[in-house]
Amino acid sequence: MLSRLMSGSVRSLDREFNCTVRLLDDTEYTCTVQRDAKGQWLFEQICQHLSLLEKDYFGIRYVDPDKQRHWLELTKSITKQMRSQPPFTMCLRVKFYPPDPAALKEEITRYLVFLQIKRDLYHGRLLCRSSDAAMLAAYILQGNAAFLAFTPFGFVVLQGNRRVHFLKWNEVTKLKFEGKTFHIYANQQEQPKPQSGSGHGGPDLSRVRQEYWDLGEAFSKLNAQLLLPHRPYDMTINLLPGSSPPRGHLFSLSRPGRQEMDEYIQVLRVEVIQPFTSLAGAGFFFVGKKDAGLCPCIDYLGLNKITIKDRYPLPLMTSAFETLQQASVFAKLDLRSAYNLVRIQEGNE
Numbered sequence: 001m002l003s004r005l006m007s008g009s010v011r012s013l014d015r016e017f018n019c020t021v022r023l024l025d026d027t028e029y030t031c032t033v034q035r036d037a038k039g040q041w042l043f044e045q046i047c048q049h050l051s052l053l054e055k056d057y058f059g060i061r062y063v064d065p066d067k068q069r070h071w072l073e074l075t076k077s078i079t080k081q082m083r084s085q086p087p088f089t090m091c092l093r094v095k096f097y098p099p100d101p102a103a104l105k106e107e108i109t110r111y112l113v114f115l116q117i118k119r120d121l122y123h124g125r126l127l128c129r130s131s132d133a134a135m136l137a138a139y140i141l142q143g144n145a146a147f148l149a150f151t152p153f154g155f156v157v158l159q160g161n162r163r164v165h166f167l168k169w170n171e172v173t174k175l176k177f178e179g180k181t182f183h184i185y186a187n188q189q190e191q192p193k194p195q196s197g198s199g200h201g202g203p204d205l206s207r208v209r210q211e212y213w214d215l216g217e218a219f220s221k222l223n224a225q226l227l228l229p230h231r232p233y234d235m236t237i238n239l240l241p242g243s244s245p246p247r248g249h250l251f252s253l254s255r256p257g258r259q260e261m262d263e264y265i266q267v268l269r270v271e272v273i274q275p276f277t278s279l280a281g282a283g284f285f286f287v288g289k290k291d292a293g294l295c296p297c298i299d300y301l302g303l304n305k306i307t308i309k310d311r312y313p314l315p316l317m318t319s320a321f322e323t324l325q326q327a328s329v330f331a332k333l334d335l336r337s338a339y340n341l342v343r344i345q346e347g348n349e
Helices: 002-011 039-050 107-122 130-144 210-219 255-270 301-305 317-325
Strands: 016-022 028-034 058-063 069-071 088-094 154-159 162-168 172-178 181-186 283-288 294-299
Touching: 016 039, 028 039, 039 058, 088 107, 107 130, 255 283, 255 294
Parallel strands: 016 088
Antiparallel strands: 016 028, 058 069, 058 088, 154 162, 172 181, 283 294
16 A cells, blocks of 8 residues: 555656755755656766766665665666655765776776765775774875874864864874774873063964974064164165255056055054155056056156165175075065165165
8 A cells, every 4th residue: 555655656746856966075966857867867967067987886876765775776767766755865875896996097086986985984884804994094084184284293183173282292192993983192291381472562472383482583573563773784875966856746546546555655654664754755656467456666767867876796696606505594585575674774764
C-alpha cells in the first residue's frame, strides 16, 4: 500500500522540480530539473558548474527514507529512482578512488579527491592502517594551515579562524594521536607583559613578538611623525645674490583635486610640512596616475632659475656597491615619501 502511494505521488509531480546537490566543499548547487530528465543530465550540469573534465571518478549519491545510501543511476530517470517527494537533495562524492593520484591531470580533480579523503578520514570510513591515517591527517593539517607559516620558534593554536595561542617548541612536552583526535601537551610559562614604551603614547607591543620588544621604539607611530633632528649636513637652498622668489601661477583644481588638496594640507598638523611664510609662492596642481589616483606637483621652475646649484660630489655607483657588500645592517628608505626625510636647514624652511 505504501509503495502505491509513493508511485502515485511521483506520477502527480509537476513537469519541473528543484534539486539541490551538496558539493564536496560543502557548497550547494541548485537547479531546476525536468520530470523526465535522467541522471546523466544532472551529472553533466554539475560537472559543467565545476569545470570538471575527469568525470569517471565521481557520482551523485542520495539517501532514501530508510536512511540507505544509493548511487544515482545515470541512464535512468531521476524521479523513478527517488522514493521521496521533491525538492530532492543529493550530494556529489568520489565513486572510485584513482589507483595513482599522480596520474590526475586536472587541479580541480585532485582537489575534490583530497576533500573526499579528508571527509572519509574524519568520519572513519577510510579503511587503512593507523600509521597511514596519521600520515594523511598530517598532510591534511599541513595543507589547511599552510598560510600560518610555521617557523622553528613554534606554531599557532587556532579556535576556528581566530588565533588564541602561540606555543613554542621547547614548551611542548608530548604529542599524541588517539583515533580522530590529535593531542598536544605543553607547559606554557606565563609571559611577561609587553612594555608600552617610554612616556605618553608609547608603542603598543601586545601584538609584537617578544624577541622584538627591545626594538620597541621602531614600532612607535609617534616617532614616525616626527622630523629628524638638525645636523650639520642639512639641506640648504641658496639663492643668487640680489634675487627674490618669483610669484607662481594659480592653477584651477577639479573637485577630486580639491579633496586631495584638503588631505594634503592635513600634513601640516604633524609638522612634516612647515607653514608658509614667504611673500611668494609656487603653483600647485595634480596630475593623474596610472592607478586613477592623483599625484601632487609644485611648479618650482621659477625658483630653480635663481637657485645656486648644489654640485656636492656624489660617490661612484661601483664604490657605493662595494661599501654595501661589507655592511650587515641595512635601512629601508621610504621612496614614496622620501622628500619628508630630507631635513631642511633652519632658516630655509
